[in-house]
Amino acid sequence: MLIPAAYALLKIGRVVWMPVDGSLHGPAADRLMWWNLVALCAIAVAGHLWLAFAMLRRKPAKRSVPAMARWVLLAGFCGMYAWMALTAQNLWAETRYEGPLQTAMHVEVVGVQFQWYFRYPGPDATYGVTRPRLVNAAAGNPLGIDPRDANGRDDVVSSVLVLPAGREVELRLRSLDVMHGFFIPGMRLKEDAIPGMTLHVHFTPEKVGTYPILCSQVCGLGHDRMQARLMVVSPADYAAWIAGRERAREAEE
Amino acid sequence: MRRALGKVFTTDHRRLGVMYLLLALAAVAVGTTLSLLMRFHRVWPNAVIPGFGVMKPEDYLALVTMHGTLMVFFVLTVAPQSGFANLVLPGQIGARGMAFPKINATSFWLTLVSFLVLISAAHLTAGGAPISGWTSYPPLSALPAAGPGQGLGMDLWLVSIGIFCVAAWLSALNMLATIVGKRRAGMTWARLPMTVWSWLVASVLTLLAFVVLLAAVGMLFSDRHFGTNFFIPMGDMINGQVVGHGNGSPMLWLQLFWFFGHPEVYIAVLPGMGLATSLFANFSRRRVAGYKMMAGMLVAIGLLGLLVWGHHMFVSGINPYAGTAFAAVTMAIAVPSTAEVIGWLATLWGGGLRLRTPMLFALGFLSFFIAGGLTGPILAQPSLDVYLHNTFFVVAHFHLIMAMAGVFGVFAGVYYWFPLMTGRLMNETLGKVHFWVSLIAAYGTFLPMHFAGLAGEPRHYDRLTGPAMNFTALLPLERGITYSALLLAAAQGIFLWNVFVSARRGRVAGVNPWESTTLEWENGEVPSLIERGPYEYELPQGEGGYHPQWESPVKQE
Numbered sequence: 001m002l003i004p005a006a007y008a009l010l011k012i013g014r015v016v017w018m019p020v021d022g023s024l025h026g027p028a029a030d031r032l033m034w035w036n037l038v039a040l041c042a043i044a045v046a047g048h049l050w051l052a053f054a055m056l057r058r059k060p061a062k063r064s065v066p067a068m069a070r071w072v073l074l075a076g077f078c079g080m081y082a083w084m085a086l087t088a089q090n091l092w093a094e095t096r097y098e099g100p101l102q103t104a105m106h107v108e109v110v111g112v113q114f115q116w117y118f119r120y121p122g123p124d125a126t127y128g129v130t131r132p133r134l135v136n137a138a139a140g141n142p143l144g145i146d147p148r149d150a151n152g153r154d155d156v157v158s159s160v161l162v163l164p165a166g167r168e169v170e171l172r173l174r175s176l177d178v179m180h181g182f183f184i185p186g187m188r189l190k191e192d193a194i195p196g197m198t199l200h201v202h203f204t205p206e207k208v209g210t211y212p213i214l215c216s217q218v219c220g221l222g223h224d225r226m227q228a229r230l231m232v233v234s235p236a237d238y239a240a241w242i243a244g245r246e247r248a249r250e251a252e253e
Numbered sequence: 254m255r256r257a258l259g260k261v262f263t264t265d266h267r268r269l270g271v272m273y274l275l276l277a278l279a280a281v282a283v284g285t286t287l288s289l290l291m292r293f294h295r296v297w298p299n300a301v302i303p304g305f306g307v308m309k310p311e312d313y314l315a316l317v318t319m320h321g322t323l324m325v326f327f328v329l330t331v332a333p334q335s336g337f338a339n340l341v342l343p344g345q346i347g348a349r350g351m352a353f354p355k356i357n358a359t360s361f362w363l364t365l366v367s368f369l370v371l372i373s374a375a376h377l378t379a380g381g382a383p384i385s386g387w388t389s390y391p392p393l394s395a396l397p398a399a400g401p402g403q404g405l406g407m408d409l410w411l412v413s414i415g416i417f418c419v420a421a422w423l424s425a426l427n428m429l430a431t432i433v434g435k436r437r438a439g440m441t442w443a444r445l446p447m448t449v450w451s452w453l454v455a456s457v458l459t460l461l462a463f464v465v466l467l468a469a470v471g472m473l474f475s476d477r478h479f480g481t482n483f484f485i486p487m488g489d490m491i492n493g494q495v496v497g498h499g500n501g502s503p504m505l506w507l508q509l510f511w512f513f514g515h516p517e518v519y520i521a522v523l524p525g526m527g528l529a530t531s532l533f534a535n536f537s538r539r540r541v542a543g544y545k546m547m548a549g550m551l552v553a554i555g556l557l558g559l560l561v562w563g564h565h566m567f568v569s570g571i572n573p574y575a576g577t578a579f580a581a582v583t584m585a586i587a588v589p590s591t592a593e594v595i596g597w598l599a600t601l602w603g604g605g606l607r608l609r610t611p612m613l614f615a616l617g618f619l620s621f622f623i624a625g626g627l628t629g630p631i632l633a634q635p636s637l638d639v640y641l642h643n644t645f646f647v648v649a650h651f652h653l654i655m656a657m658a659g660v661f662g663v664f665a666g667v668y669y670w671f672p673l674m675t676g677r678l679m680n681e682t683l684g685k686v687h688f689w690v691s692l693i694a695a696y697g698t699f700l701p702m703h704f705a706g707l708a709g710e711p712r713h714y715d716r717l718t719g720p721a722m723n724f725t726a727l728l729p730l731e732r733g734i735t736y737s738a739l740l741l742a743a744a745q746g747i748f749l750w751n752v753f754v755s756a757r758r759g760r761v762a763g764v765n766p767w768e769s770t771t772l773e774w775e776n777g778e779v780p781s782l783i784e785r786g787p788y789e790y791e792l793p794q795g796e797g798g799y800h801p802q803w804e805s806p807v808k809q810e
Contacts, residue, residue: 016704016727018640033637040627047623050598051616057604060538065599067543077591081630085584088634089577095636096573113399113491132488132495176490178393179503181568181643185709185722190639192569195392196486196502199570212722216643218386218713220393220400221311227721 022211022232023187024204025095030188032087039080100170100202107161109173110143111180111193114222116213117142120156120242128152135176140252143176156245161213161230163205164238170202181216184230192217205232264354269361270339271674273331274667276365280327281660283372285742287320291715292735296728298716311401313715314384318402319375321387322410325517326417327368329659333524334459335364335424337666338452340673342428344773345446347437347783352430356423363420367413374409383407386713388510391484391503395476398491411474418467425459428452437772439783442548444802446771446787447541450548451527454555458516458523461559466513469506476501507569511562518655519558523551525662526593526622529615532665533600534788535769536612538799541788542599550589550596557586567635568642576635583633590626594619610684611767614665617692618658624696625653628703643713646706652699661691664748671752672766673773677759683751690744697737701730768799775803 021030108119108127121127128151135144145152163169173182175193183190186209191201215226233241263269293300294308301307339357343350351357375382380402385394389410397404432453436445445453472483482499484506489497534541541547563571563579571579597619606612628650632638641647664687671679710717710724717724717731765774770789772779780803789800800806 016708016730018707019709029636029640032634033631033640036631036634036637040631044624044627047594047598048620051601051620054598054601054604055606055608055616057606060605061603063603064539065542065602070543070595070599073595074588074592077595078588081584081587081591084630084634085581088636089580091636092573092577092580092634095639096576132490132497135490135493178396178399178491179390179569181711183643183709183711185640188640190568190642194503194570195489196497197504197570212719214709214711214719214722216711217390218314218317218384218393221309221314221384223314224310224714224716224719227719229721 019186021188022205022207022209024206026188028091032091036084101168104168104170104202106170109171109182111175113177113220114226116228118158118161119143122154122156124151124154126151128155156249159228162238162241163232164235165205165208165232168202168204173199178219179217180219183214183216184211186211190216208232208234264358266339266343266351266357269358270336272361273336273339276368277328277332277336280323284320284323284328287316289738289742291316292738294715296731296735310715311384315382315402317713318384318386319382322371325387329521331364332663333659334455334520337524338428340670341773342452345449345771346440347772347779348431348435351427352435353427357427360420360424363416367416367420370409371413374406380404380406383410391473391506392489395473395484396491396496411470415467415470418463421459421463425456429456437783438781444783444786447530448527450551451523454551455520455523458520458555462513462516465509469509507566511565515562516558519554521655521659525618525659528662528666529618532612532615533597534790535767536607536609537600538790539600540791542596547593547596550592553589554586557582561586564633567638580633580635584630587630594623610681610688611665611669613688614661614668617688618661618665621653621658621661625650625658641706643711644706645702645710645712648712649699649702649706657695672762675756676762677755678762678766679755679759680751683747687744687747691741694737694741694744698734698741701734704730770799770801772802779803780805
């Protein structure tokens with residue numbers, strides 16, 4: 001039963017695996033995932049071989065497994081768990097313990113049933129004040145940016161997340177209504193958007209391309225429709241895009 | 254009439270145990286049906302389902318919510334803990350009955366009321382069942398306008414869970430008092446069967462965890478109706494209306510819910526671990542390898558289980574240092590779990606196993622415990638969980654370790670203790686067919702889900718196609734899962750048939766049919782002093798010899 005099962009799993013694994021990674025920290029995370037899966041699969045198979053052996057062994061053995069062997073085995077597992085905890089911890093600390101670089105660009109991510117919005121702070125590098133009662137998507141102000149606040153005049157709101165390749169980005173996540181989960185599989189990135197809180201994550205997109213953004217926290221009947229796109233473009237293309245958005249915003253005024 | 258009423262409103266713990274098991278059977282039947290509807294919809298999203306029409310997204314989420322709630326509370330908490338403990342716990346410790354028989358009966362009736370309220374949430378309300386999943390994160394669960402089913406349906410859900418909390422708490426109180434206070438003389442801690450140890454730890458966890466859930470459910474209900482703002486932040490909006498006027502935080506719910514939610518999974522799986530230990534000893538005719546360590550490790554799992562709830566929130570805005578702390582404790586819980594598995598494998602190593610149906614299901618439990626448990630250390634690592642959190646990988650993980658291991662533990666218990674309920678044995682051939690088909694179909698259902706998770710597919714998605722991401726490459730895999738799930742459900746027909754037929758015409762069991770050592774199998778008079786350990790198999794004087802706990806050492810000489 002094990003051999004056909006393993007064969008089937010391999011076949012499936014070749015079709016269905018993690019999507020191509022486009023982030024700076026992704027390769028390390030993927031390597032870790034791979035080693036973890038290999039080690040734990042091997043142990044699962046070994047455990048089942050042990051079980052199968054015990055089931056097929058008709059004549060009872062005279063001697064039992066010595067207590068010492070059990071303790072040695074347990075110590076081995078403790079070593080493996082410690083190794084896993086430490087290697088994963090290094091990566092966690094690297095990506096989450098410290099804030100972004102001074103040079104990182106800033107984008108705000110806002111979740112609302114059932115849509116993602118992305119706000120760029122504009123040339124002044126400062127987000128304008130938002131007020132919930134000013135929220136009016138039909139009037140072109142889905143985030144409720146206060147027009148009286150000068151900092152908000154140059155803010156750009158987009159439904160596509162456009163980022164330049166190779167530059168670190170600091171995201172601040174908010175939600176207007178219920179909890180959402182901001183998930184970019186291709187960037188190995190996930191963080192919840194929680195109403196009443198502002199959460200921060202930072203990462204560096206490396207490879208030019210388009211990556212789906214999903215909602216990973218059930219948020220209501222449109223949960224599975226709540227998707228957007230991340231477009232990683234060259235720095236020149238990004239500069240052209242953001243300049244175009246700024247001009248369009250000015251033209252509206 | 255009075256006699257009939259007396260039979261129903263009984264305080265007899267054995268009868269209550271059977272009633273609990275029947276309640277769990279009803280719940281598992283409904284819960285399984287809901288999961289099949291979900292599986293069907295995922296691969297044929299546009300098919301017309303009789304009685305349903307074309308399923309809407311909110312219908313799918315309602316199914317998810319009801320499936321999870323029914324299975325976690327009314328199957329995996331009720332059957333292994335309340336069901337079997339009522340059936341055999343007093344017997345196993347030589348008690349004449351439970352410590353508080355009336356409280357015990359009350360807790361059954363409250364559980365039944367809770368079940369009926371939950372079912373009515375789905376069928377009697379205009380909006381249908383709630384759609385926020387069994388974890389009911391606010392503000393989605395706090396605001397009736399947040400979605401269909403979040404009105405009266407959600408209220409009924411909260412009432413049902415509140416009642417369930419009280420019932421579980423009373424039941425655990427009674428069980429703990431029974432184990433601590435009603436043991437027969439000589440039934441020392443070191444002579445307790447491992448099942449009793451597992452019920453002891455699970456009872457303590459229930460006492461500590463369900464009060465927190467009860468408080469949380471009460472607070473959420475109060476947010477919905479009495480104008481409080483425990484979980485709704487300032488300025489929160491729904492459909493363009495500002496509804497948040499206080500200063501609450503959804504994070505408070507996450508902390509409270511998971512402080513209950515994680516111990517809950519141990520409440521579900523610990524009794525299976527205790528039973529598997531007993532069955533491995535019995536059907537291999539050996540002592541438990543390292544009894545004291547095995548009992549100690551059960552306690553350790555319980556203690557650590559109270560400290561790991563934060564691993565559900567690695568990406569929900571807890572402090573990254575707290576993430577590290579919870580990751581370390583979560584990894585630490587793998588150690589006692591591994592020690593248990595090594596203990597079991599050491600007991601089984603020598604072979605010569607009597608592969609009767611209860612033993613097969615206990616081995617199946619072990620198989621799922623290994624396969625589902627090993628993905629635990631992966632999810633315990635925050636840097637990997639960042640990718641896998643809320644994907645199908647997690648669904649695969651907890652369905653193997655909690656659902657399948659839990660349910661196989663329950664099956665092992667039913668096959669093993671069936672003679673205590675009916676005086677008859679269940680049919681072996683049907684039992685073996687039931688086991689092998691279920692085992693293969695369960696793996697066929699839940700192993701491939703790991704790959705869906707690795708591909709990045711989030712849970713709670715009702716279809717494979719979306720505006721930005723397409724999981725259509727998964728379609729063959731998803732079809733396979735659905736066929737497998739259908740097979741798994743169909744295999745349970747064999748079980749039901751076996752129960753039905755064996756209860757009436759099964760082989761008469763006789764006294765102590767499995768040659769067990771624990772006291773529930775003694776049908777004469779239990780001696781006033783217990784002088785033997787729980788697993789005295791493997792005797793020097795010959796194969797198959799054993800000393801039950803009711804024997805006195807003198808009688809053997």
